[in-house]
Amino acid sequence: MPSVTVLILRAPGTNCDRETAFAFERAGALAKFVHVNRLLENPGQLPDFQILCLPGGFSYGDDIAAGRILACQIKNHLAEVLHEFREAGNLILGICNGFQVLIKSGILLDDAAATLTWNDSGKFEDRWVHLKSSQNSNVFLEGVDKFYLPIAHAEGKFVVRDTDTLGTLDQNCQLVLRYADPEGRCDGVIEYPQNPNGSVANVAGVSDQSGRILGMMPHPERHIDPTHHPQWTRRKNQAEGDGLRLFRNAVRYFE
Amino acid sequence: MTLWEIDIYPAEGQPDLAAERVLAGSEDLGIHHQFSLTAARGFLLQGELDAEQVECLAGQLLSDEVVETTVVAPVGDQRLQTPPRGTGRVVHVLPKPGVTDPVADSAQAAIADFQLNVSAVRTLRKYWIEDLEDVPLQRLCQKILANDAIEQVVVGPLDFKELTLGSDYVFQLITTKVCELNDQQLMQLSRETQLYLSLAEMQTIQEHFQKLNRDPTDVELETVAQTWSEHCSHKTLAGRIAYRDPQGERRFENMLRETIFAVTQEIRQQLGPQDWCVSVFEDNAGIVRFDDDFNVVFKVETHNHPSALEPYGGANTGLGGVIRDPLGTGLGAKPVCNTDVFCFAPPDTPADSLPPGVLHPRRVMQGVVSGVRDYGNRMGIPTVNGAIYFDERYSGNPLVYCGNVGILPRSKSHKEPQAGDWVVTVGGRTGRDGIHGATFSSTELHSESETVSGGAVQIGNAITEKMLLDVILEARDRGLYSAITDCGAGGFSSAVGEMGEEIGAEVWLDKAPLKYEGLSYTEIWISEAQERMVLSVPPANWEEFQKLCQSEGVEATIIGKFVPTGRLQLKYNDVEVADLSMTFLHQGRPPVVREAIYQPPSTAPLQLPSQINYVESLQQILGSLNVASKHWVIRQYDHEVQGGSVIKPLVGISNDGPSDAAVVRPVLSSRRGLVIGCGMNPRYGDLDTYHMAASAIDEAMRNCVAVGADPERIALLDNFCWGNTERPETLGSLVRSAIACYEVAQGLGTPFISGKDSLNNEFSYLDENGKRQVISIPPTLLISAMGQVADVLNCVTMDLKESGNLLYQVGVTKQELGGSHFSMIHNLTGGNVPRVDVPQAKRTFAALHRAIQNNLVRACHDMSEGGLAVAAAEMCFAGGLGAELYLNQVPSDLSQDEMPQQNTCLLFSESNSRFLCEVPRNKEKGFEQALEGVPCGKIGTVQSTAELNIQIESDGKHPAQTIARVKVDSLKKAWLTPLDW
Structure with missing residues (x-):
């Protein structure tokens, strides 16, 4: 019986919940789906879990702005519970829409320090990107240098309030995942489509200061199986997908 | 305030x-x-x-x-x-x-x-x-x-101070005088109230109510009109047709039943205990076996007329609607992928050359793509396969086909509402949107459609449907209802009418939850508001069902009861507003009797230009709109959500080559895959709709087989979009293609499992001289195919993999440039339309599948628009490699005296049942053995230099000759640029 349990938070419009649970299970955890209404009714159930995951999708249709309505619900009713959950040494992962929710609810960074807004292309895009990780400043990314994962979003451009904020985040090693070229270079200008949305400093994922919360736009749960890789028919070695590392790291953290 | x-x-x-x-x-x-x-x-x-x-x-x-x-x-x-x-x-x-x-x-x-x-x-x-x-x-x-x-x-400034929210409705029962009317008045009534019924139908209604000694209420009339509409009853194609062609006469009692349904019945009988069809042409979608635990279902619908008026909303609700078909099939299938196929006028059409009242095709295209994108992505369903065809005849009447595949536990594949069950509506509320969609979609468009029928346009709300989906799948697994169907065209009228057909139903219209006040009982009954499903819930389960819905914020309301009366009774505030016999409603429609004539067009031989530049021709075809890359569309769709993506729509070394078909794993813990492909050739239909249909089937099959699908397990869907079938010639061309569907499917042993037709795709307007002009779409048959593969690790993609490998053409090239893209870019007419040699096709598919299963093939691409030249070019640039081809090795039935045309044919002919395959040198023998008995030629090799080099080898007498030589980069650029928006 797996000892690490994951709460997969569902809201109206969440749609990557199943495959994210599947990825956690592949990594050895037990995943349970909880609708946000149940968590609002009974926030006391959160400490029964070690990992909280906000999966991808379009919570409340992304109406108003991506992740905004769920973020407001969390900010208005669950901020304290989530804070305690993190302080108790647990992990929180937000993927795509989950990242948008974490950043807009002030769980990940200070309120209004940064946001995720419309891609420079002005449209939703599904494409694979190379990512460079700063490895050891976030539990989920431990020992991972590079990733190849798909993005699928319209509002994934990371923007900060001002350059000071960017400097502080950088100094604190919170800008943990960046869009890169195939060689793994991620500083300076990375052109579209390698930086698929125009994110400042090529930021694709952000850590909180504790290193136990990660928000990221790319989808690790979509690169678990060897046949997820867009060029798997060209490759000799059908190894497991890059994304699985991230889920294994989370489970291993508790073992 | x-x-x-x-x-x-x-x-x-x-x-x-x-x-x-x-x-x-x-x-x-x-x-x-x-x-x-x-x-x-x-x-x-x-x-x-x-x-x-x-x-x-x-x-x-x-x-x-x-x-x-x-x-x-x-x-x-x-x-x-x-x-x-x-x-x-x-x-x-x-x-x-x-x-x-x-x-x-x-x-x-x-x-x-x-x-x-x-x-x-x-x-x-x-x-x-x-x-x-x-x-x-x-x-x-x-x-x-x-x-x-x-x-x-x-x-300027906003000119109102409050938002209006609808007004109160004062109930008043309305009866419509029908019994006393003469024929002319009957037709006037049909038109003015947008019933769009024929005189014979109006007369039947009149007789029925004369016998009852009363006039119908407005809602009774509307119910009959909805149920009898072309959209809901397919009365033309399922009707009596007297068909004549040069071979003679044939009378159909029910054309669809005797062609497309019949072939499936015959195949199922032949298969006996191996029959893998589960439910065909019965439920909202066709159902076939997938594995020991699951069945799969597939449905494709069109939403053409709404998309012509409001492209975003039309396409949005088109996809939203077709997703509810699998969800309303059996006891509810979980959607696993979407398909989309569109037909537009060319987006570069000058604005001033369009007929009045028509939206610019570029705007139509942008709106339609956004509509599908926003619904599909929000539903969390990957959109994995599709196509776009361009022809100026789609300017007033674009075509929007949306499909959805779902997966269904085997034990949940059948439904049966019970007398005594509640009639329950779940999901969105009822509003005035989409009133008259069913009858409107059955008529032709004209330049004033926008004002007359604006109410038929709807905007979807995907999240409402996503919430509905989540709740229904949970309720299904808990066994809380006995039947389910979607509220599509015709709204409650169709949904309850169909579900209660065998039993009888009583509906309390005042109970339906409304978006705003002011709807009359008739509007409630026929509204086509989106995101609603109707369920039959046993009273014992109601409490649990309601609680489940509530817990996820989904509205569920009892609006009536299935009662064993054989009647459809509607009440509003306890006053009876309709009382119709189910028998009259479903079987009372007078048969439509139509004449159909097929006269083959006179065929002139194709006159080739005296000078042909092969490289330029190839570049032009690659850059023609139908062939050019659709990455602008594909990337806007999430094609990987649900985590089962195996073969994506874009493949190859730069993730941008055109895949033949998509492969997904609907069950994440299993290696079994679903293969989704399609075929469509409106240009061939201008020459012969029989061969157009045959070619579309062959193409859909080819696309699936090319990635590894088992040809014995491919199910087909037909979607006919035609012009006005009241013209015998138009109907004749349709019947001819339905006969082709029967014959080809029979020969291949491939069943049709579901289909849909959309007739009257015409646009009429008055020109500058006040003369009525009609633009009819070309006959357009979409064949969608759903294949299966036992282990997805055996799938192949179309990108070249390694220099030094061999290239084989499988299948025979014939002199078939009629309707080809080569003739399109050179403005040529006539010629031979590609035909299908059905037994040969069957053998070819089986042999190639064997080779793929045994890992003998590194890359495989179907040869279609642009023939060998385009297939080779696409494989090269998708793989970032080059190729050398020897045209003299191409298997063909061309004779020497066809010499001047020969090279053109070998390069650009669009003969069916052909593939281009990459085979490693050490698998040469194995591949040739696997393909034994099938025409197949070793026509070249893969090269590390990214160049396409087409040659004729020396035959001893003549020296070797280079026919065309071109850098792959320039071919790729020609292909990527036109629709790179």
Whole structure:
């Protein structure tokens, strides 16, 4: 019986919940789906879990702005519970829409320090990107240098309030995942489509200061199986997908 | 009560993407004036709020202070009339009252979470426009900023102080005088009340009510019209047809039953215990076996007429509607992928050459793609396969096909409503949207359709449907209902009418939850408001069902009861408003009797130009709209959500080569895959609709087999879109293609499992001289195919993998340039249309599948538009490699005396049942053995230099000759550029 349990938070419009649970299970955890209404009714159930995951999708249709309505619900009713959950040494992962929710609810960074807004292309895009990780400043990314994962979003451009904020985040090693070229270079200008949305400093994922919360736009749960890789028919070695590392790291953290 | 307005602008330094889009769009549509524009999005909030509260909502909920700034004031306030910079006139665009506004609904619910109360919310868009005169401004509003069908434009300050919410409805039973009318009056009634019934049908209704000694109520008449509409009953194709062609006469009692249904029945009988069909042409989608635990279902629908009027909403609800088909099949299938196929006029058509009342094809295309994108992505269903065809005859009547595949536990594949069950509506509320969609879609479009039928246009709300989906799958697994169907065309009328056909039903219309007050009982009954399903729930399960729905915020309401009366009884506030016999409703329609004639067009041989530049021809075909890369569309769709993606629509070393078919694993813990492909050749239909249909089937099969699907396990779907079939020649061309479907499917042993037709795809208008002109679409048959593969690790993609490997052409090239893309780019007519040698095709598919299963094939590509040349070019640039081809090795049936044409044919002929395969040298023998008995030629090799080099080898007498030599990069560029928007 797996000892690490994951709460997969569902809201109206969440749609990557199943495959994210599947990825956690592949990594050895037990995943349970909880609708946000149940968590609002009974926030006391959160400490029964070690990992909280906000999966991808379009919570409340992304109406108003991506992740905004769920973020407001969390900010208005669950901020304290989530804070305690993190302080108790647990992990929180937000993927795509989950990242948008974490950043807009002030769980990940200070309120209004940064946001995720419309891609420079002005449209939703599904494409694979190379990512460079700063490895050891976030539990989920431990020992991972590079990733190849798909993005699928319209509002994934990371923007900060001002350059000071960017400097502080950088100094604190919170800008943990960046869009890169195939060689793994991620500083300076990375052109579209390698930086698929125009994110400042090529930021694709952000850590909180504790290193136990990660928000990221790319989808690790979509690169678990060897046949997820867009060029798997060209490759000799059908190894497991890059994304699985991230889920294994989370489970291993508790073992 | 104050009406507050919140305008939200991009902050200093942030891009104004909405303004950029408008400026780009206006240039495309021929508004060449230089003007500048600032855009805002906004909200109107009506309620007892003070300025501080509204500021709080603006800052915390409605805008993002990192990237946006806001202006907050009561409507009418001067601050709202001040441009953020410069001068300029203000234009507001708002959804018309009653039009679904999902963002406003969500905002209203979210505001309640702030402990504030607003009685109404509406979204708006606001534009400040400088330096544009009245006339172009008006044109801009009409063509770009708003769509009259659903939106209102206010130039200058907003001219209202409150949001109207509908008005009270005073019940009054309306009967329609029918019994006393003469024929002319009957037809007038049919037209004026948008029943669109024929005289024979009106007379049948009249006789029925004369016997009952009373006139029908309005809702009875509407119910009959909906049930008997072409859209719901397919009366033309399922009707009596007297068909004549040069071979003789054939009489059909039920054309579809005797062709497309019949072939499936025959195949199922032949298969006996190996029959893998589960339910065909019965339920909302066809059902076939997948594995020991699951069945799979597939349905493709069209939403052409709504998409012509409002491309975004039409396509949006088209996809939303077809997703509800699998969900309403058996006891509810879980959707696993979507397909989309569109037909448009070329997007570069000059705006002034379009007929009046028609939206520009570029705008239609952008709207349709966005509509499918926003619904499919929000539902969390990957859109994995599709195609786009361009022809100027689609200018007034674009075609929008949307498909959905679902997976269904085997034990949940059949439904049976029980007498005594509640009739329950679940999901969205009922509004005035989509009234008369079923009858409207059965008639032709004309230049005033927009004003007459605007109500038929709907906007979807994907999240409502996603919530509905989540709840239904849970209720299905708990066994809480006995039957389910979707509320599509015809609304409750169709859904309850069909579900209760064998039993009888009583419906209490006043119980249906409404979006706003003021709907009459008839409007409630026939509304086609989206995102609703009707379920049959045993009373014992009601409490649990209702609780489940409540827990996820989904509305479920009892609106009636299935009762064993054989009658459809409707009540409003306990007053009976309709009482119809189910038998009359479902079997009373007089048979439609139609004549169909097929006269083969006189065929002239194709005259080739004397000088042909092969490289230029190839580049032109690659850059023609049908062949050119559709990455602009594909990337806007999430094609990987649900985590089962195996073969993506774009493949190869740069993730941009055109895959033949998509492969997904619907069950994440299993290696078994579903293969989705399609085929369509409207250009062949201009020559012969029989061979068009045969070629479409062959192409759909080819696409699936090319990636590894087992040809013995492919199921087909037919979607006929035709012009006005009251013309015998038009119907004749359709019947001819249905006969082809029968014969080819029979020969291949491939069943049809579901289908749909859309007739009367014509657009009429008055030209400058006041003369009525009709544009009829070309006969357009879409064949969709769903294949299966036992282990996805055996799948192959079309990109070349390694230099030194061998290239084989499988299948025979014939002199078949008729309807080809080669003849299209050279403006040639006539010639031989590609035919299908069915037994040969069957052998070829089986042999190639064997080779793929045994890992003998590294890459495989179907040969279709542009023939060998295009297939080879695509394989090269997808793999980042080159190829050397020897045309003299191509298997063909061309004789020597056809010499001058020979090379052109070998390169560009579009003969069916052909593939181009890459085979490693050490698998040469194995591959040739696997293909034994099938025409197959070793025609070249893969090269590391990215060049396509086409040669003829020396035959001893003549020296070797280079026919064409071109850098792969230049071919790729020609292919990528045209639709790189």
